[in-house]
Amino acid sequence: MFRKILLCLALTAAGSIFAQNNPIFKGWYADPEGIVFDNQYWVFPTYSAPYNKQVFFDAFSSPDLVHWTKHEKVLDSSAVKWAHRAMWAPSIIKQNGKYFFFFGANDIQNNEQEGGIGVAVANKPGGPYKDYLGKPLIDKFYNGAQPIDQFAFRDADGKVYLIYGGWGHCNIAKLKDDFTGFDKFDDGDTFKEITPKGYVEGPFMFIRNGKYYFMWSEGGWTGPDYCVAYAIADSPLGPWKRIGKILQQDPKIATGAGHHSVIKVPNKDEYYIVYHRRPLGETDANSRETCIERMYFDKDGFIKPVTITNEGVKANPLKK
Template sequence: MKKIFCILSLVLLVSEAYAQKKSTGKTSGNPIFPGWYADPEAVVFGKQFWIYPTYSAKYEEQVFLDAFSSPDLVRWKRHSRVLDSSSVKWAKKALWAPAIVLKDGKYFLFFGANDIQSDQEYGGIGVAVADKPEGPFKDYLGKPLVDKFHNGAQPIDQFVFKDVDGKYYLIYGGWRHCNIARLKDDFTGFIPFEDGKIFREITPESYVEGPFMFVHNKKYYFMWSEGGWTGPDYSVAYAIGDSPFGPFKRIGKILQQDSTVATGAGHHSVIHSPKSDKWYIVYHRRPLGETDGNHRATCIERMYFDPEGKILPVKITFAGVTADEH
């Protein structure tokens, strides 16, 4: 009888494990891929979803960027070292927060490097280019695109926004300041605004870093990260405006930690699936029990709007999202 009980217990355990595996296979799970990765930029190119994150390690070890592709948000393939600092002679460390756009058949990857602390240090926001989304990417300018502090904004955490009229803007900034600047068509520099200025500050209340912008129902949604990136207060808030320049009045937080799931949820991007019409938020968080500031993992959740167009608070999960093939 004891032997039969043991056999039955083993069968139950195997069945439970198989059921969990089968269930997990239907969702992305969180984190969505292994390894320490942060600041994810999520985009859709053709029939593939792509994520370009920061390799989360000590600054001196952040000398490359990996990318991940998926046909359905569930199965992910890693593309190693799509950009390496050996291809960017001025980038020595702290390759951060990539942003990518496809224009005129070329893929332009914007990145921060060197974590400069003043105008006396060399680094800032650079641009790399490739013929394919998986690279390899090569330095486009041979120098930073933005290499100085303007309006108090550290030149990091860049995002490239394409407006409905086809104009491209660079939105960026750390140290609690955010700038917007109109890019030239070839991404080699900037076009001054009507008042002659190149960098216009659009910093909303409580802004810290990690800007992101998208258009939904003819409104401009401006999102950013608040709190400290190593702390439990790291989170995402947003505002809504009538143009890329705002004014943006803070509405509230929509993404933050859940002490039963993970801590420090922040620095995100948003993707809109062209086929399913679903919205997703891709972000990083720190697994429970992790105390190393660089131990951050990339995750994904559904994002919803209420009837008035406001973003509903996002619940962070272990399950992630179901398959979304297009």
Template sequence: MIKKTTAISLFALLCGTVSFAQKNPVISGWYADPEGIVYNNEYWIFPTYSAPYEQQIFFDAFSSKDLVNWKKHPRIIDANEVKWANKAMWAPSVIEKDGKYYFFFGANDVHEGEIGGIGVAVADRPEGPYKDLLGKPLINKIVNGAQPIDQFVFKDKDGQHYMFYGGWKHCNVVKLSDDFTKLLPFEDGSIYKEVTPENYVEGPFMFIRDNKYYFMWSEGGWTGPDYKVAYAIADSPFGPFKRINTILEQDPKIATGAGHHSVIKVPNEDKYYIVYHRRPLGKTSAHERETCIEEMTFDKNGHINPVKMTFEGVKHVLK
């Protein structure tokens, strides 16, 4: 015999009067390494298309007013435009400057002696279409043991742009020219500075809060369940970065492989969201990754509180 309350709930569900508030993942399909940012009073996500390397020859983008309802902008750039890229187009980082949008990306899973690495493209709108700016990689070679992937472009308080990048457990920072076509030397004459913190693997990200530099990265293997995010706080964009804690990791009730994130700061508010990928429970393929969003908060000392993964996600309408 069905209990009365259960029968009522079942009737309501069948009649469409009951809905579930699940908002994570926020976009449909397998997407990873999401760059989240606000442009033109809209939220944007620029992710990696999560698939075998040979199929990763394009990028899609997604825009939203409320972090819930997302519009897909397909193939904003692909390997037909980037002639030197033939696989493994990864981990976009997009920055606006002087009315232009610059799209940094990795391609070809490059190893020593191969063509590939970090490229840059440009467009008049965040949704593109993007055109290859250089016709070749901006960074092709292996320096300090860092594979040229997982680039994040950071604008400092004085307007100078730096790029943090690196796989294979090494992270470099470089100084970018105003037109993003070349690397500039630091004051000591060096071009590449290694800033690798403890346990770093890949996926660097940086933001400023209360005049402090928060440097974040992913640890563990991206194909497995133990992928996670950790962070440090410094007084300079160059560190030193002393690891403080893990703030995002697998939850046996929600998902595994949580990592390679970015952070959205809501304009004119002390409100932050972490945009990341995770692997649904029961999924074991390296490429089965979904993009999700959670609120990210701080304690009274400015430390990042551990992020709890949810199915509910978040909602925030830009004013």
């Protein structure tokens, strides 16, 4: 009997260890973009460090959301001559058989400084990526939006939009099919502001059941009020009326939960939210780690509040 008790205790302990899947990989990483390419889950995060050390991006791939492989320096500043610090918030999309990697660089504070939003290209998701244009794609402030936190969104008709912006303003622009610039909207505008109430940074958009879900981060990225909120509309242009928060810190688990993305499992109505947070006891603003939770909807299509956990998610292999 004593041996059976010991065995049960050992199995319980082992189960507890293996259940701790958050963070999903080691190291300080933030602003994660999750996406599926070629039957693999991918996460492309910001390397979380002082701005002058943020000169490269690592990526991570997984067959099942639990076991992750690190791909080191899929893009770094040696391949982007105009980028020299604060390389942030990647967004990756496949177009015309190639993979395009949008990123912010240099944390520009005005229109005279060099930097903004760039784009790199590679033949496979894990890179290596090279600068596509030799200059920023967006290097100015439009509608008050700092050119950071870009997200490449593919609409149902295949058209790709770039949604971006810091400093409390969010813009949307229609990318040319070759991603060398932008097409104008019918009214002649290139950059349209779609800022909802409470928006700070970190935009993300997806479509479910014909509805457009627009999500963003609120609060200060170094503080306990950092969180994710959302709105729903019938068009990528809105209008967007804030519905409420769906992701925020839990003082028993972690603080500063925000700047997320969403992974949809192909051919299934299953969604995961990928986000960063700060472990309890960490006071350094850059001590951020990447985590994943399931994201659910109610019968009316509203997103249910997400519970942040140490357990994370169970394995969900992508079958070939």
